[in-house]
Amino acid sequence: MPDHAAPRDDLSPATSRVALPRAAAAVLAATCTLQYSSVRPTVVMPLVLLVLVVTCLGSLVGRRGAEPVREGLVVAVVAVISALGIGGNAYLAADSGVPPWAGAVLAALMLGAAALAVWGGPAWRRRGLWVLLASFAVLAGARILLAEVEIDVAGFLRGGLDAFLHGTSPYAITIDNPYGPVETNLFYGPGVVRDGVVQYGFPYLPAPLLLDVPAHLLLGDPRWMHLACLLLAAAVAWHLATDVLGRVTALVLVCGSTSSTVVIGYWVEPVMIGLLALSVVGIRSGRSWTAVPLGLLFASKQYAVSYLPALLSVARSAGWRTVFLAAAIGSAVLVPFVVWDLHAFVRSAVELQFRQPFRDDAVSLLPALKQALGGLPEWVLSLSPVLGLLTSAVVAWRTRPGATAVSVGIALSLLVTVLTSKFGFMNYYAFISAAFVLAAVSWSTDDPVLAATGPAHDGAQTREPSSQGSRGERGISRTR
Template sequence: MRQLLRDRTIPLAIAALALGTALQVNDGLYSPWAVALLGVAGVLASLAFWYTPERSRFTLPVLVAAISIQLGLLLADFPGSHHERHEWRDYGFFLALMLVAIAIVSRATRFHRSAFIALLAIYLLAGTWLVRITPTPYMDVFIFQRDACAALISGMNPYTITYPDLYGRDGAFVYGEGLARDGRLLFGFPYMPLTLWWNLLGYTIAGDYRFAQLIAVAVGAVMIAATTWSRVSVLAALILLFTPRGFFIVEQGWTEPVMVMLVAATVLCAVRFPHLLPYAFGFLLSSKQYMILLIPLAPLLVDWRDWRFHLKAIATACVVTLPLALANFSAFWNNVVILQFRQPFRDDALSFAAALSHLGLPKLFTAVPVVAALAVAILCARRMNRSPHSFAIAVAITFLTFFALNKQAFANYYFFVIASLCCAIASLKPSDPIVR
C-alpha cells in the first residue's frame, strides 16, 4: 500500500482515464456524471503534484488496465458523432480492430515497441475508416477549417471570408447575438494561422484536412512514446491514442490534435533534444489563443533569464503567425481575438461553471477562469522544480482549471489536457523531486 501511495504515475493515469470517460458520457457535453468525473480527474491530477516521483510494481498493471477500460468503452458505443443512429453492424470493422487491439495490449508490457507499432497502425486504420464514412460531419468547425483551406489555396485571405450558418435558429445559442444574418456567419476563420498551415497538408494531399489531424495525433503519440521508449512511455502514448472520444474529435475536425502534437513535441525536446526546445515551445505558443497561459510555465523548461530561448520561441511564433495576420490585421484581430470575447455562455458545456448554472446559481465572471489558471500556473512555476515532467503536469493542471471554470468547454478542450497528462507519465524520472 505504501508503494501504491507513492507512485505518481497512478493518479496521473487514472486522471486521464477519468477525464476520457467524462467525455464519453455525453460526447463532452454537460452531464452531472460527466462533471463528477471531471472533478475526480482534477483531484487526482492535483494529488500528483504532492506524490513522490516514484514507480512501483503497480505502475504497469494500472496503465494496462486503463488502456483496456478505454478499449472496452470504444467497443460499447459508436466512436464518432451521434447525430445519426448507428447499429453495431455499421461499424463492425471498427469493432474488429478494437478487439485486435485488446489482444495486443495484453502483451504490450512484454513486447512494448512492436506492440506500439501494431496499435499505432490500428489507430490509423480506424481513424481513416471513420473519416471516410463521415465525409461532411454536422460540425461548424469542419466547415470553418475546410473553407479556410479552400480560400487560402484560391488566393483569398481566410480571415476575410464568411461561412454558412449551419445551425440556423440555434446559431445565437452557439455564437451569440449579432453574429449571423441571412444564413451567413458574420466572421471569418477564428483560429490561429498555424492550425491552417497544418490542415493544408491533409486538404491538398488527401482532399480532407482531417487526415492531417489524424496524423497529428499519431505523431503526438509517437513523440510521447519516444520520450524514453520505455514500457511506461509506450503505455502512456496508448492512453492518448485510445481515449474513448479521441476518434470523435478527429471526425469532427477540431483543432486540438495540432496542440496535442506540439505539447508532446515540447516535452520530447525538453528530454532529448534541448537545442530544439525553443522552436517547439514557440510553435505550441502560436497554436491557440489561450496558449498565452503557457508563458508563466516557461521557467519549468529553462532558466527564465535565458533570453536566447525566449527570442527563438517568439521568432518561431512570429514566423508562422505574422504572414497571414499582417495581410489584414483588422480581420485577423476581430476573428481571432475579439470574437472570442463575444462567445456566449453555454450551459451545455462540460464545466463547473455550467454545473453552477444548472443549480440556479449565478454565472461566473468571464475573468474567473483566466485568473484561476494564471494563479495555478504561477504556483506551479514557483513550487515545482525545473523538469519536462513538472512542465507537463503544470500544463495539465493549469488548463484543466481554465477549462473547468470556463463559459465554454467541450470534448476537444479536454483532449489537450489528456495529452498533457500522458506526457507527464512518459517523462517521469523516478526519485526526481518535483516540489522545491
C-alpha cells in the first residue's frame, strides 16, 4: 500500500479547515470508543452521539462539504480521546493480571509512538506506527493470555468452532450458562436458559467462525485472529491517511478505550473491522478481489441488513459485478450452514435475536425514553432496523460513490440502528467507530460530497467513479 502521507504536510492543522461531515465522522470515530459501558444518566452519551449523527448526516444530505471547521480543533479532540483511551487500556490490562508497571511502560510506548506516527517526519512516522502496533499487540496479547473472561460469546464461539471441526452444525450446540441468576434474567429472555444450559447455538452468521478456524487450530484461541484483524485495519487506515487528521483518526482503532477489551471479549467485530478495511482498499484501488472481503463482511452478523443500501455505493463505484460476486460469496458461505441444519440455524441465528430482553443498561436512547414514559410500545422497538435502512439509503443516494461513501453509510446506518435499539454495547460501537475511521481517513482523496460542492477546504482531490466492475473484565460480561 502506498503511503499517502505527503500531500498535506505543507498545510498547518492550526490554520487549515476540513469539511463539516468529515470533522463529525472523525469525532464520532473517537467518541464511539468511549462506549465501554452505560454512563449515568444513561441518556448522556446517546444524546452526544445523536447530535454528532445529525451533524454528519445533515451536512451529507445537504451536501455542505466545505463547512469551515478548524482542523486543529478536530485533531485535538480525537487526540485527547485517544490518549485517554491508551490510559484506559493500561488500566484494564492491570485488571486482567498484567503487572501495573508493564501496563504503564506499554502505555508510555503507545503514547510516544502515536505522537510520532501522527506528527513525525515521513520516515519516523512509519517507525512510530510499527512501535505503536507492536506495543498494542503485546498489551492485548497479554490480556488474551491472562484474562479470565466469563461471557457467553466465549462459549458460543469456542463451542461453535469445536462443533464445526467435528462435523456438527455450530448452530445446533448448547453451552453452559456462565452467569448467575441476576445476570441471567438481565441477559436472556424466558426459556433461553434451562437447567443451567443455554438452549441455543452460535448466534451470528458463519463468516467470522470460518475465519477463526486457523487461529483456533494453530494457536488454540480464536482471539489471536481478532487481534491480527484489528492490527491490519489500523495499518490500512494509517496508510490511507493523507494528513494529520487522517493519521490521528486512524490510530483510534488501537488507541480507543475499548480496543483491547473488544479483542479479548470473543466478539466477532474485530474480524468484521478487518474485512471492512480490506473492502475499502479494494474499492479505492478497483481490485477484482474486493468482492471477497465484502461478501464475507455481509455474511458476518445479522445487523448487516441495516446497511444493505451501502451496496448501491459499491455498485456505482466498483460496478455491479463486484456486488453480484460479493452476494455470491456471501451466499456460498451462508447457505451450506442453513442447509446443514435449517431448524438449528433459524433457532440460533434468527429466533434468539427476537427473544433477547430489553436492556436497561444499553447505550441507546431507549432506556431513558422508557424511564421517562414508563414503558415503550412494541412498534417503537421494531423501528431501529427500518431507521438504519433509511439512513443507509439516504447516504447512498445523496453522496458521490466511493469507498468513503460506503464506510460512512455503514457507520451512520448502524449507529442510528443501535441508538434506537433495545440493546447496544461496546462491540457494536467498536465496529461503528472503525467504519467512521475508514471514512475519515479516505475522505481527503475520495470526498463523497465534493462533486456537488466544488473544492472543499480539506484539500480533497477529484477522482472519477470507476465503471469497471472487476477493478475497482470490568463489566465485560455485561455486553453482548
